[in-house]
Amino acid sequence: MTPHLSSLPRRRCFDGLAHQRAPARALISFVAFATALVASAPAAEQAISSPDGKIVVAVSDTDGLRYRVSLDGAPVLVDSALGLDFEGGFSLGRATTIIRADRTEHDGTWENPFGQRRTVRDRYHELTLELKENANSPGRLNLIVRAYDEGVALRYELPVQPGLESYVVTNERTEFLFPADLTCWAGDYSECAENQYPEKRLTQLSANVAKPHVLPLLVQLPNGYAAIAESDLLDWAGMFVTAAGPQGDGKPRPGVKTTLAARKDWHALVVGRERRLSPWRVVQLARTAKDLIASDLIATLATPSQLTDTSWIKPGITAWDVWWTGINPTQPGFTGLNSRGDTRSHKEYIDFAAEMGFPYQLIDWFWYEPMNNPKADLTKPAAHVDIPGLVAYARERNVRLLLWLDSHDVERQGFDKVFAQIAAWGFAGVKIDFMNHDGQETVKWYADVLAAAARYKLMVDLHGAYKPTGLARTWPNYITQEGVLGNEYNKIPWKPGACSTLHTITLPFTRGLLGPMDFTPGGFLNRTPAEFKITQPAEVIGTRARQLAMTVVYFSPLLVLCDSPENYRGQPGVEFFRGLPTVWDDTVVLSATVAQHLVIARRSGDRWYLAAMNGDAPLTVNVPLDFLGKGEWKLRAFADTPESATTPTSIAETTTVVRAGAPLTLTLAPAGGYAAELSQLP
Template structure:
């Protein structure tokens, strides 16, 4: 029995043990274990909730409800009929994240609803609520079962809204179904109201999660997690300090969700943080995701991967293909494999243009199958796939392989996975899903299950933002759903310093991020050009810092061997972990700067990034391990010009590619001073002496 379906049997047992009749009650409450957060759910005047922190309102009365087929609405006339409660105080081990030991403590309230509909109305589905409170957030989800005499229900829309007591500053993306967006600062009332022709920054508007709100007491982040066999959600404004949650429509036009049997909606998660540092270091969303479906994870091996010639935009073997059309061939792929081997990296990625009749990037997962499909069994003449696999094996490097979602769908998921397993690939990068509909979610879950059976790790691109699958399917090592370094080579580049320092506080909170850092042709914003070989904005030390700050168990480094070989800073990538035992945030301000340290074994990796202004920090290393008196530091820092004052210099280094590498000993009783250029960075490897 699946975890999601077995929940209903467990809930029934709990109800038999602790059922509380509350037909006359109009409000019930669930409180966080530390007693600071209080989520109140009421049926007075329609189903709604509000949230309090230490007795002060964080959220005002916010509607709840679902709209089903045949004009059946559950919410406006719903009554709280029965409630049960349970609590949990435990922990679990995370082997593929930013912290190994995860504390999992919560209180939970289950609400059975009775819906008062006119006598002439059809029987509605059975709907309930589950509300859960942690010390760092609360979450609500719907339980839905088909009406009596039926095996399915049709959900057309969701009524959930989130109302704030004031018009706070916030950050929300809004340009793409595949979450490749920036997160500009705005206010709640300025978020566009969704309509057929709504546009934001010149593009069709879809409010891409998460929504980060700076409240009077800190921060509140809105996201969804534990999405399974349901439609993904996006957000839109109301013209007031409130947002409404909207479900993606099915591609078959039959509403948003067609549910067969009892179902759970995703969690509507509200993460609460006193500070930006608390926001980044929280395990709240990870705890809400369903536990792993894979028992034996020994075959799942995180690590660094070389990419191929596409990102840099040129391949001397194929000079006729440049920029977006650049591609690898047998010679260039061997070059990348050899470099990966020399650096001790376990992987190299063979990206698109490797097989015959590859589907174009204008076609997505759910395009009609009658349209032409690529042949995943036949590589193009310029690539000898079996020779590459043999060469990689000799070099003790394993290959990842790219495939278009449309071509996998045409060939068949199970056949595709069996084929790539038989050839000996380590994992598969699947691209151009470009949908958050229920059908797309179902397809992705089927693909992840099949890949697990065939011991293939997975990287999904052209996809919506993370929804908890990294915990549920630990072989799903990373994903896109981010405007990453590939945009540095696209016309109208938006991968600037402001975007990259905002990401850790928005998209980065949700889960692994295949940003593909590591560009070594570094330029200031004024010098930057979209050209080939590809350039990046900001200093080289900043690109190093991204590899630690932007969590990704599969870390794909973007640049080419010729741009890496013998370059200052390249040694930082040798022996760099991609999963961590512990994370400590030292300094943080949303959209301004982030300094954190991550531990692997007995060593720490320290990383700092800032925005468009230079900055300096005094770091207290005793926060990492108070037992260590002296640290050995291997540093990679910006070449910051000296400043006559105590303030950080606003000047850029003589070249953003310049990096200062030093090794020294530092007493932890003394604050460690670090200085960052505008769009700068800093990294260090720390070992106890």
Template sequence: MLAGSPGKLIESELIQNLNPPCAIKDASWIKPGMSAWDNWWSGDVKMDMPTIKKYIDLASAQHWPYMLIDWQWYGAFNKPEADITKPAPQLNMAEILAYAKAKKVKCWLWLYSSDVNRNDNFEKAFPIYQQWGIAGVKIDFMDRDDQQMVNWYRRIIETAAKYHLMVDFHGAFKPDGIIRTYPNMITREGVLGEEYSKFSTRITAGHNTTLPFTRMLAGQMDYTPGGFLNVKKGEFKEGSPTQVMNSRCAELAKFVIYESPFMVYCDAPEHILGKPGADFLNDMPTVWDDTRVLGGYPGEYIIIAKRSGKDWYVGAMTNDAERTLQLKLDFLSPGKYTLSSWADVLSSPQSLTRSKTAVSASSAINIHLDTSGGWVAKITVNE
């Protein structure tokens, strides 16, 4: 890939376009969207009915279409006796799915790769999931990219498509553009993502502002953003509940900047509902009609504008340096717009300020980012 600036590499769709066209005759059942997730927020998994329902409620409250039920939903995993067709004794899957349906939410299921692969268990499990009304599967711990594993990915994707299941590969190698051929392969990990904040100091602002120019060039990445326990770098402590060393606005910006049609929000309901910034993530799009990289350099900062229908979203993040950026709105079509913005409060990483202003394509505004900070905006047409 060649470009005159780093941002042009992000805008490129070369990797996907090197793949064959869509092989799924009717792909209308593939629905991108945001998801709640029941695992990241606590020191240990809580696999019980009240917890699952709490996260379904979160998805419903935020107008997200999905909730991801993570590991241990079928009890023992990565063992010969593991059965990916039966929920653990403490769970009533029919009740869970009926509750989710009443809330207009669909569920995803986590699977350990060895349990999927053993005796081709997925061949009998996937039609059962379709019968249950499961939207997709998150398959974890492959941790290889040899030819046998690459071929196995394709088998999984093709079989999942047959039963109208989307796929999220975790513990995965980086994508290769196969989403063009099989769009049900909607995202994958293959990235040093947010969950490492549990047990590492590696998820820095410098790391986060490098990813769009490196790993994201290969395609979708299931980074699982959304940590709302934001702290300054010097105050960060590994553990539970999990903190993140950036500002609230930097965390919000990841939902615009990072690419993942199945975007999994990581934190607990009590950390987002009614908190500053939750409104920005309400009914948040995860696929885009246009992308404009407005500036940036690996490890320093990035600012991106993305369009969904008539609305534009803008996200900016900086490294450990405080920074002021000028945002020119010349990517807008002629007309009058309202820009709603969420901005950092300096030295108060969980706080933000909200404002609205009238703008047009000729407007230019200065935005100020705190250290490890960010800025987001939604631009809507004045009808």
């Protein structure tokens, strides 16, 4: 197959602007049984069910390696191909016999101090199939299939075998074929997952392998939802999907096939040696939109943490610097997309962080010059930014700094040289930009840069980044990432309205399923969709309460607020940010309709936070408060007002007392929101 995704020069991605698995360390609460590699007789078909028996995965070796999936007895995926093609003209999976089948079960938990719930269940049935290719030599392949109560996952294992000591994968044949032409939400093509997820039919999906769809692909089933994704992407090529192609009669097949990002040589997709595991191919399943949002499956499938000490990793809030607003009075020659901070403006933001109790402040680009240039030296700040002085200024105010870097310059100078200097200055972490690719080499670069940063106790926020695949579990210092069309698009002149109401309410059901996203919420120059324009300082679409709600709805352990001290100070709603947690002990989804509305509650310690977002239509919804404990609770709410529909900056702050037994009525304006903190009364 001809490679389809180029490795273009890495740049800020505005769609046009310039291993294997480590041993599990889960806390095992119970193991029902583990039939350790007890083989069953070879058969044309092998199947396993989820622990609750409601999901079934069957794998067949009839007419090539294929699988199908059902939920509650109804088909989710019909016979779909599996397999890999290699350089040299041979394949694994096209003419395969199952020669051994082994089954195990696991029931445990793992702790996620940097997630949306602290204790995560890890319960599955696993089927490992040993396969022999009938026509080719070498010809051995293993397929590992897991069935969870919330979905299924499968991955390929290439065992060590004569003739396959090294290899080049040129195509992955994995398909996801549905029984009918269903409604779906498919990610538009983007090199760095900065895209919308418009609603389509499966047969309307693109077959263009040069511009494939970004994961996840969300499909509405007759009895629920299926989300196609990947997890545990390590030293492999990133996965996209394209239309599956026509049937024998020429009619389109409702479904997709896997397409992989090409390496820089435009030939190979994956180059490997000896034993290798592919990433997990995931079909997340849910009967309701609420259940879809609540899943931790992508992180659970990822390789456990490679760090023995994570005590230095501290989630929290920072603000962006003046790049967002686009205006810096002491750098008047640089505005809009070229705006930049200097010592004066950075001190202004540090002062605001100290006032609000934020632990961090970000210093974004142009603190060194030239950028993305062989002459760049990341150990020598530019004259207009006093890096040592700013670190000392922030330290006196109990604020730590984060520092932006261009990935090209980091790579040229070397991880250790750059990170050693940044750590010596006293920074808490780095924001690295412009990767904009997920070919195998870039995927490996991610792991290498995170490992190097961890050696210097630096947190990492990757921008210009591909979609999450669970890597934040493997490297917990990967504190957040972009890979999302976020508020920065409200500055892009040729993308007016890209960050629309529909886009922002669709994100929790698409990109938000995969992991942390640095959307940079919190814009306070709120405008109606009709009034919004690209201007300076930057504006946002929707009500102020909506921007507050995003800080809870959009999960990000490092929460980067986009707006400026000038636009925050003394403004209604800003106090919601004070003391706001960014990681959670528990999460409960209370009401949800894909691309229409979401109401979610998250707990940190003994406090609950409640948030809601809707689409362009006004919404009134009764929310059960059963998640609260007994007794009375103080509800401090920030809500839309009757005027918010036409004056989106209008917001009402109220304090009331509520009980678990009584539902709460929320009224949201068009493009509206709601945000509240609940604390138990004595």
